[in-house]
Amino acid sequence: MFAVFKSQLRKDIRSPWAIILLLTGSIVLSLIASGTNQTTQTTVPVFSDDGAVLEKWEPLLNENDQFAFVTGTEADAQANIRDGEVNMALQLFEDDYRILTGSNMPQLQILEDYVHTLFTTEAQLQASGTNQIDALRQAVQEYLESPPYQLQIEAVGGGEIPEYNMELQLLFGFTLFMAMFTIGFKVNEISAERTNGIWDRMILSPLTKMSMYLGHLLSSFFVGFLQIIIVLLIFQYFMDYDLGNSFGKIVFITALFTLSMVSVAMLFTGFMKTPEQFQIIYSSTIPIIPVLSGVYMPPGMLSNPILLFIADLFPLVHAVDSLMDIALYDISWSDLALPSALMLLIGVISMGIGVNLVERRNS
Amino acid sequence: MLETIKLTKSFKGKKAVDDVDLYIDEGESIGLLGPNGAGKSTTISIISTLIKPSSGDVKLQGKSTIKNPAAIREVLGVVPQEIALYEELSAYENLKFFGEIYKVKRNTLETRIQETLEMVGLKERQKDLVKTFSGGMKRRVNIAAALLHKPKIMILDEPTVGIDPQSRNHILETVRKLNQEEGTTVLYTSHYMEEVEQLCRRVYIMDHGKVVASGSKEELLNILSSEDTLQIQLSGTTETVIKKINSFNAVRHVDKTSDGIRIITKKGSNILSELVHTVESEGIQITNYQMVTPSLEDVFLHLTGRTLRD
Structure with missing residues (x-):
C-alpha cells in the first residue's frame, strides 16, 4: 500500500x-x-405622481445599507422590471406604498418588512400631533439609545449572536x-x-x-x-x-x-x-x-x-x-x-x- | 511445466481464443506467432491469470492456476504490450516501485535494480525520467520491471513493437540471455517471424483464436515440403496478372511483394514458360527470378491464406 x-x-x-x-x-x-459580495446593494426604482411625496420619502428610505432607492418615472420602473434589470420597484403615496415586482422572491419580503416598518414609524410620529416631526424623530432616536427596557439576545453558549x-x-x-x-x-x-x-x-x-x-x-x-x-x-x-x-x-x-x-x-x-x-x-x-x-x-x-x-x-x-x-x-x-x-x-x-x-x- | 488445456475465451459471443492447447517445458523458449487479433494477447492474459477463461484450464506443474492464481503469479514475470510505467518517474524510481510491490527484500532490491538496468543497458540513464526516453528505451525499462523478482517464467507480449533496430537487438539479446544463461522459461509472442525464428525452439502459430500449427522450425517448414516458393521481380504488377497466374493448375497461392510477386507451387512443377508468356502478354518484364527456401512466413501464408502483417 x-x-x-x-x-x-x-x-x-x-x-x-x-x-x-x-x-x-x-x-x-x-x-x-x-x-x-461586499459591494452588493439591491437597487429599487422609486416613483410617485406627487413630487413632494418623493422628496419626503426618498432620504428616509435610503437610510439603510441593503437597498439603494433611486427616483424615476413609473414607465421607467416598469420597463426595468420587464427587461429584468431590476426585480422590484416602489410606488409611493402620501401615507401608503405599493411594491411592483416581476417574480416572488425572498428579497421581496425583506423589502416589504423594511418599507412597512419605515411607514409605521412615520405614522406613529405624525400621530403625536406635533408640527416638528424631524425634531421628534431625533428625540426618539436619542431616547432609544438608552431605553428603559432592553431586550438582550444571546447565543446558546453565551455572547453575541454573530451575523x-x-x-x-x-x-x-x-x-x-x-x-x-x-x-x-x-x-x-x-x-x-x-x-x-x-x-x-x-x-x-x-x-x-x-x-x-x-x-x-x-x-x-x-x-x-x-x-x-x-x-x-x-x-x-x-x-x-x-x-x-x-x-x-x-x-x-x-x-x-x-x-x-x-x-x-x-x-x-x-x-x-x-x-x-x-x-x-x-x-x-x-x-x-x-x-x-x-x-x-x-x-x-x-x-x-x-x-x-x-x-x-x-x-x-x-x-x-x-x-x-x-x-x-x-x-x-x-x-x-x-x-x-x-x-x-x-x-x-x-x-x-x-x-x-x-x-x-x-x- | 506449464500447459493450457482446451482454453477458450468468448467476448460477447465471439471466440477470441478457441480450444487452445499449449505446452511449455521448463527452460524452454516458445514463440506464439500470429497476426494482430489472432488471440495471442488474450491467451497470455489467461495464462498470467489476468482474465478467466470461458472454459478450459491452465496448469502449472499439474496444478490449476485458474483455481489458485497465486501459484503462478509468484514465478511469473509479464512484459505487457503497453508501456506500463510511470512516465513522470525516473527509470530507477519505476524499478524501485515495482520491486517494492513484488516484495523484493530491501537489502537486495538495490542490487537487483542495478542488475536489471545493466541487463537492459540503461544503467547510465537510470536517473532520467521515463518520459524523456525513446520508445525503445521505454520498452527496455518495461522488461526490466518484470525481471526484478527473478521470475522463473517470462511472458513477453510483443515487446519490440514500434522501436528502433538498436533497441530491438538489445531486447532480443536480453531475452536470449535470460533463456540460455539463466534458464528462464520464455513465452514470446510476436508477429515478427524473424524474432521468433531467432529466439524460440518451438513455435505455436495462431490465427482467428486457434492454434493452426505447432512444432520446431524444421517441423513447421516440413509442412511446405510438397511446395516450391518462387520469388519474381517484375517491372510492374497488375491485378490481372496475379489473377491469371493464380489460375495455373500448379499454383497454390500468389502473393504481391514490394517489387513483384511470390508464387507457391506444387513441388517440382515447371511453370516458367507459361509464366513468362502470361506476364509478357500484359506488357510486363521479368527482371529477376529465383526459387527461395520456404520460411515460417511462407508456412503461415500456406496455413492461413494471409500474411502476418495483414
Missing part, C-alpha cells in the same frame, strides 16, 4: 502544476466573490469546490493505470487489491485534504478571515468531506470506461453541485425540494453547513454528528458501488 501511496505522491511532486493551479484558483475565486458571514460561506464553498476537482483527477489515476497496464502489473504482484485501492485513495485523500487546509490557513492567518476558535472541528469536517468526495469520485470512475471519459463527465458535473447546494447564495434562497434533495446526495452541502456552524456558532461535537454521519454514509455507499463497478469491468 505504501509503495503505491509513495509513487502517487512522487508523481504529484514531479508535476505539481495542476494541484497548484486548483489551489490558487480557490484562493482567487474566494477573493473575487467576497469582493463582489451571518457570506464571505466565509463563499470561502468554504470555493475551497471545497476546487478540492473536488483535485480529488477527482487524482482518483482518475486508477482509470489511467487500468488503461496503461500498470494496474494489471500490480494485480500480478503479491499486492492485494485492498492495498492497491488504499494506496491510490489515500494519496487522493491526502492531496485533497492538504489543499483545503492550506487554503483555509492562508485565509485565517494572512487574509484576516475569522474561522472561529475550533480549528480542530474544521479539520475533522474537512477530513470527512475529503473522504466522502474520494468515494464519490470512485463512483464516477466505476461508471466511466476511460480516463478521458471521466475527465469530461466529471468536469461537467461537478460545477453544478455547488449551484444545486446553494453554496453561492445566502441561506434560505434555495427552497425547491427536488434541488435540495439532489444537493443532499453530495457531501458539499453538509460540509459547508457544518463549517459555517463551526466558524460562526462554534457548535458542539454532538451537533456535528448528523452531518458527519451523512457524509460517511455517502462515502460508504459511493465507495461500495464504485469499487464494485470497477472490479466488474475488470473481470
Whole structure:
C-alpha cells in the first residue's frame, strides 16, 4: 500500500502544476466573490405622481445599507422590471406604498418588512400631533439609545449572536469546490493505470487489491485534504478571515468531506470506461453541485425540494453547513454528528458501488 | 511445466481464443506467432491469470492456476504490450516501485535494480525520467520491471513493437540471455517471424483464436515440403496478372511483394514458360527470378491464406 501511496505522491511532486493551479484558483475565486459580495446593494426604482411625496420619502428610505432607492418615472420602473434589470420597484403615496415586482422572491419580503416598518414609524410620529416631526424623530432616536427596557439576545453558549458571514460561506464553498476537482483527477489515476497496464502489473504482484485501492485513495485523500487546509490557513492567518476558535472541528469536517468526495469520485470512475471519459463527465458535473447546494447564495434562497434533495446526495452541502456552524456558532461535537454521519454514509455507499463497478469491468 | 488445456475465451459471443492447447517445458523458449487479433494477447492474459477463461484450464506443474492464481503469479514475470510505467518517474524510481510491490527484500532490491538496468543497458540513464526516453528505451525499462523478482517464467507480449533496430537487438539479446544463461522459461509472442525464428525452439502459430500449427522450425517448414516458393521481380504488377497466374493448375497461392510477386507451387512443377508468356502478354518484364527456401512466413501464408502483417 505504501509503495503505491509513495509513487502517487512522487508523481504529484514531479508535476505539481495542476494541484497548484486548483489551489490558487480557490484562493482567487474566494477573493473575487467576497469582493463582489461586499459591494452588493439591491437597487429599487422609486416613483410617485406627487413630487413632494418623493422628496419626503426618498432620504428616509435610503437610510439603510441593503437597498439603494433611486427616483424615476413609473414607465421607467416598469420597463426595468420587464427587461429584468431590476426585480422590484416602489410606488409611493402620501401615507401608503405599493411594491411592483416581476417574480416572488425572498428579497421581496425583506423589502416589504423594511418599507412597512419605515411607514409605521412615520405614522406613529405624525400621530403625536406635533408640527416638528424631524425634531421628534431625533428625540426618539436619542431616547432609544438608552431605553428603559432592553431586550438582550444571546447565543446558546453565551455572547453575541454573530451575523451571518457570506464571505466565509463563499470561502468554504470555493475551497471545497476546487478540492473536488483535485480529488477527482487524482482518483482518475486508477482509470489511467487500468488503461496503461500498470494496474494489471500490480494485480500480478503479491499486492492485494485492498492495498492497491488504499494506496491510490489515500494519496487522493491526502492531496485533497492538504489543499483545503492550506487554503483555509492562508485565509485565517494572512487574509484576516475569522474561522472561529475550533480549528480542530474544521479539520475533522474537512477530513470527512475529503473522504466522502474520494468515494464519490470512485463512483464516477466505476461508471466511466476511460480516463478521458471521466475527465469530461466529471468536469461537467461537478460545477453544478455547488449551484444545486446553494453554496453561492445566502441561506434560505434555495427552497425547491427536488434541488435540495439532489444537493443532499453530495457531501458539499453538509460540509459547508457544518463549517459555517463551526466558524460562526462554534457548535458542539454532538451537533456535528448528523452531518458527519451523512457524509460517511455517502462515502460508504459511493465507495461500495464504485469499487464494485470497477472490479466488474475488470473481470 | 506449464500447459493450457482446451482454453477458450468468448467476448460477447465471439471466440477470441478457441480450444487452445499449449505446452511449455521448463527452460524452454516458445514463440506464439500470429497476426494482430489472432488471440495471442488474450491467451497470455489467461495464462498470467489476468482474465478467466470461458472454459478450459491452465496448469502449472499439474496444478490449476485458474483455481489458485497465486501459484503462478509468484514465478511469473509479464512484459505487457503497453508501456506500463510511470512516465513522470525516473527509470530507477519505476524499478524501485515495482520491486517494492513484488516484495523484493530491501537489502537486495538495490542490487537487483542495478542488475536489471545493466541487463537492459540503461544503467547510465537510470536517473532520467521515463518520459524523456525513446520508445525503445521505454520498452527496455518495461522488461526490466518484470525481471526484478527473478521470475522463473517470462511472458513477453510483443515487446519490440514500434522501436528502433538498436533497441530491438538489445531486447532480443536480453531475452536470449535470460533463456540460455539463466534458464528462464520464455513465452514470446510476436508477429515478427524473424524474432521468433531467432529466439524460440518451438513455435505455436495462431490465427482467428486457434492454434493452426505447432512444432520446431524444421517441423513447421516440413509442412511446405510438397511446395516450391518462387520469388519474381517484375517491372510492374497488375491485378490481372496475379489473377491469371493464380489460375495455373500448379499454383497454390500468389502473393504481391514490394517489387513483384511470390508464387507457391506444387513441388517440382515447371511453370516458367507459361509464366513468362502470361506476364509478357500484359506488357510486363521479368527482371529477376529465383526459387527461395520456404520460411515460417511462407508456412503461415500456406496455413492461413494471409500474411502476418495483414
